[in-house]
Amino acid sequence: MKSVQAAALIAGALPFAAAANARGFNMAAQKPDGSCKTQADWAYNFKNMKSLGDFTDVRVYASSDCNTLALAVPPAVDQGIKLLVGVWTEDEAHFQAEKDALEAAMAAHGINWISGISVGSEDLYRGDANADTLAQKVYDVRGMVSQDKYGGSNIPIGHVDTYNAWNASAAALFKAVDFVGMDAYPYWQSVDVSKGKETFQQALTDTQNNINTYNSAAKLWITETGWPTAGPDYGASKATVANGKTFWDDVFCGISPDYPTWWYINRDYYVAPASQAFGVLDENFNPLFDLTCP
Template sequence: MHTAASLLALASTASASLMGFNYGSTFTTGAAKVQSDFEAEFTTAANLKGTSGFTSARLYTTVQAGTASDPISAIPAAIKTNTTLLLGLWASGGDTSFANEILALKAAIQQYGDAFTSIVDGISVGSEDLYRNSPEGIEAGSYVGTNPDTLARYIKDTKDAITGTGLEGAPIGHVDTWTAWVNGSNQAVVDACDWVGMDAYPYFQNTMANDITESKSLFEEALQKTQSASGGKAVWITETGHPVSGDTVGQSVASPENAETYWKTVGCPMFGQMNVWWYTLQDAAPDTPSPSFGIVGSTLSTTPLFDLSCKNVQTNSSSSATSPSATSGSGSGSASASSGASATGSNQNSGGSPGGVPSAQISIQESATVTPSAVSPYATGTGSGSGAGSYGSGSGSSTNGTFTAPSASASATSTIPVGDAADLRSGGFGAAFIAIMVAIFAL
């Protein structure tokens, strides 16, 4: 069972949005990373110029590379550097391999105790196993994946393994491509999960227009589709990014400039609003793969290859407040887009939620009857409303989902998802996708 310290840590991670990177267990040479290597990576991530708060690490395995079932050395490195962990249990190696993952997890709990269990953000059982087991993944040349029934069993096995330990109650989920989540044949995994981890790479979506200018809408569509398929369970962004070098895929060009654009248009709006593990801090270690997604090069440095600041970047949700005592407000509006069937949607924003104004504690109700675009599942519109608080009250206006309560000096912005804007479109990842997936696990 949880100690007071571990319960406090779980409560803290549950109430805050996590930010971090993905970390492989080996270098590109196949050499195993040791504790000092993970410490260097975690310290670099936490001190990247232009950012703050990237202090969570997503792992693909809990087994130390080169061993059968020893706990990965990323664990003591995380403890030493105050880094939290999204643990990964590799699920595509068969029952014996997965049993070793459970052995490593139990050994880590026994060896490190509360120092370990208190920094666990969650546990991911598997990584893109459903995609690699799908016709699309097989056609792309993927290595073996895992079927949904096996994954659901592994999730149950993991929950059983941590019962009565310091990790009891830790949220357990699975990570896969967004195209796997919208496949109804994988429902058993959705049902077994506490949360759903989404991997999305517009760069690889070469069966549709995927120029960098389309990346934001492609990502938003993938997220909306995954949220619709998740049955109301939390969706965590476990992998996304744009390469700094590599081949052009469709219309998507790999370059530092486009990687920066993707960071600012896709990443910045999510940071601090939902759990995000970016791909990736460094993958050119020491050799540079193609494509390469690392925001630092072959030498670890707190100076990234492109600007990571989110200043003056328009986000899906923003807030400002000069009055900490404002308490309520409401507004309504209507919206329309160019094509598609009409639908009605509503969004409730409150302090602390995406689109809310935490410091002002303003609660905003927006509703709209919209005609969604065939390109984006989001709609915009205008309306009016009023708000009140202890610093005064007054009327305001709503534009593009933005409600402003002038007398409270606060504003909040949100997008209104209104359901399917177009038929589900294939991810179209192709052979290039599996190349990077193989590289991920090899890191």
């Protein structure tokens, strides 16, 4: 995401070294056929991403599901890739399994591969949990990673949700997090791609204003945005390769490289036309459009 004038975006260096200059992609743990990725798959995904440009970070959605961390961390460490780790929170058994997988990965590989930890993803948007419950889970994970044996007290802990879910009702969660992970898709707001930049900027501004109100120490991270290259249109929003390129140039290429950004998504794990395809790579891992910035 890079083109909403850098001056219009939040200025200042990030306090967490692990997150500085983070630029990369969301990556699913499943392959297009629905099966879980192997360690070799993760290694290839990381190698391919590095070949595309100056991309250093990957956001993964889970820790235990599909053995994500057990399989993804070794090649990430080998290739110098940082991971924004997801910890699902839906039910207590799942939450415990996620924490166990994260703890095992830290015990085996240390913590230098971690950009940050997102406790939950779009739970507020889906109505799966309220802000108070999520805040307690953030404190829980922070306590776990901050143990002396891991030395993770400086790892940023946050939550990812849609920009419009980060509002007054989330006050308790704002206070709990080190970073606010913002998901914002002008495409789903049914705007023409020519208005994608200003629509995204408004979401960014609204979220930052709420951060300033409820926890000015928290940092705003852009955890998901993108524009589909194929699939059904959504009102005035048209899914084409040309529009995907326009949104990339207008949004990705305007964000300061000091601003943490994870684009959605490197390669789809579902196939258009049944669903919108947001991946920037085709089935052979070749870019659908030029990923260099103008």
